[in-house]
Amino acid sequence: MADQTVAPVVSAAKPAKPAQASEVTLAHIMSEHDTNLYGTIHGGVVMKLIDDAAGAAAARHAEGPAVTAAVDSMTFLAPVRAGDLLTAHAELERAGRTSMTVHVTVTAERWNATGPVTRVATGRLTFVAIDADSHPRPVPALLEPAAA
Template sequence: MTDQGKPISASRVTISQMMGPQDTNGYGNVHGGVIMKLADEAGALASMRHAQAPTVTVSVDSMTFMEPIYVGNFVQFNAELTYVGRTSMEVRVEVVKENPVTGERRISNTAYIVYVALDGDGHPKSVPPLAYETDEEKRRAQLAEERQAFRKQQRSQEKQLK
């Protein structure tokens, strides 16, 4: 950890899995819920590594399905932090499908998932700041800050409606 915080690279996670018949519908397409579950697991691991504490999912801002994933595809879930607040962390999960026979790889999904770190009593716990090492990380952080401001605005509006 640097004086400015922990680098994104310190908590980056990749999990991989071959998609089998148990993961698919009658057409051979992998269920979206299977992809969402694995994306959440990868994001949770990245957030736990950063916080060095248990984390829970707070929200999924988006899960964009750009390409179908089929039975027999090898799928990678690449997760890295993009933003850190006091107790919350936004994680970007990129889902890459690969045809293991042809070697063709394509991004099929991207998700932004927010987690909160918990202390031993299950209460929100402060997390270390992020140290940005590249221009791309800084650009993603700026976009993440905009998404976080939008989330706060949405929560405020929801509270007013109650």
């Protein structure tokens, strides 16, 4: 007779990962549709790019869906104009049990590369990895960079 014993389900923790494994860079050319009443780019457009880049980095680290839980900081350093190529670079800074903190740096340059590259914004956001029932689920630990 076949053994009817049911083996216990063991959910092995996923191995720790370095921040480089989940880095994301998103670039987008700003148009006149993105401007505010002052003629510069609306802060919400920049915030969306930051949230998109950070969310992709968090989802990569978590190897699945992760939702924005908090915007810890958002800094606008210089105005952005229509015709600027915005580049957002997102990198994991911390991984908790189910949450992750992602830092994003945004630079701007003219779309045809005729000007300097300027740092225009930074953001720090917290994401929580979720399962199919939208409940928090564990994420891999973050490996510290090797000492130089």
